[in-house]
Amino acid sequence: MASPDIYTEDYSAAVDFLGLQKIVDRERIGAQAICGLSGMALTAAAADSRIKVVATTSMYDMSRSMSRGHQDYYTREQRQKVVDHLSRQRWIDAENGTYARLSHEVPFDQNGNVAPSNTVLPKNLPPDADPITRIFFDYYRTERGYHPRSINSTTAWTGTTPMSFFAFPLMTNIDMLAPRKALLVAGADAHSRYYSEDVQAKAPGTVDLVIVPGADHVDLYDRKDLIPFGRLDEFFTENLD
Structure with a gap:
């Protein structure tokens, strides 16, 4: 089964574990997620300020998708x-x-x-x-x-x-992410692009949006020639410094 509550909690549980390791700087923990788990990562960060930054690719708001259908x-x-x-x-x-x-x-x-x-x-x-x-x-x-x-x-x-x-709709409290930052990456040809655009529109000062030309939704799962690794690395490096 899938659960918005359990999957969101999983991120905070992961932070619990990581933060207990001597090699981990608790002030430099970020989250990254793909597709359906992206909405949970953003929701977790809004409620758990130990998650300092979030990056997503091909983000889906699964609560919105399941309760309202594609494109509502x-x-x-x-x-x-x-x-x-x-x-x-x-x-x-x-x-x-x-x-x-x-x-x-x-x-x-x-x-x-x-x-x-x-x-x-x-x-x-x-x-x-x-x-x-x-x-x-x-x-x-x-x-x-x-x-x-x-x-x-x-x-x-x-x-x-x-x-x-x-x-339990996800991202209800996305405004609580500020002043921390999020980076959302979406394919220009992705049917899911509107999810990332709508989140960015709700929190334009907090959420940056990168649109990848020529990419559909699943291309950003595994197409190494299209995934903007450099931009993701730059985002985490700058915001976890």
């Missing part, structure tokens, strides 16, 4: 349908004594009904696949990023995972 496309009626679906699934899981694996970003069918799947990605890419499915398939379902124990590669999260993301 869910209508109020659709959001209610998702909540009702999750609530019914809780009863099903409780009665069965185990969990189901279903879509964490719940899709709708042509009739307007929720249509979750038991895998994040299809086993075979259909010819009419949308661009977002195509890029994730190219990463998680090929040798580029496939792993037999990867949820995104082979299965799905627990079916009730989105419930906590409805209940």
Whole structure:
């Protein structure tokens, strides 16, 4: 399962451990995150000032994504349908004594009904696949990023995972990050670019934004020719000095 609370706490727990090591300067601890964990890193830093700086790539606000859909496309009626679906699934899981694996970003069918799947990605890419499915398939379902124990590669999260993301929105207190700094890196062609842009717009004096030309969302996972390592190194060096 995924949890906005647990994953955010994981960053503070990591700082606990690092700060107890004699070789670590407690005043020079930063966080870096990719994709879905980026929202948790920013949220953790807003509540834990021991995290001095944060850098993210291809940042996703998973609370926003799960509760409102991509580009906030869910209508109020659709959001209610998702909540009702999750609530019914809780009863099903409780009665069965185990969990189901279903879509964490719940899709709708042509009739307007929720249509979750038991895998994040299809086993075979259909010819009419949308661009977002195509890029994730190219990463998680090929040798580029496939792993037999990867949820995104082979299965799905627990079916009730989105419930906590409805209940606990991330980055509510992003203003508390100041005067510390954050650097958000996004691909110019990334479908997720708007998440980083919206966070930067909320805290322009705190958050710097780097847009990488020619990069989509997953390119910044592993494309060493596109990831701006120099800019990231410079950011941490300057702000942890």
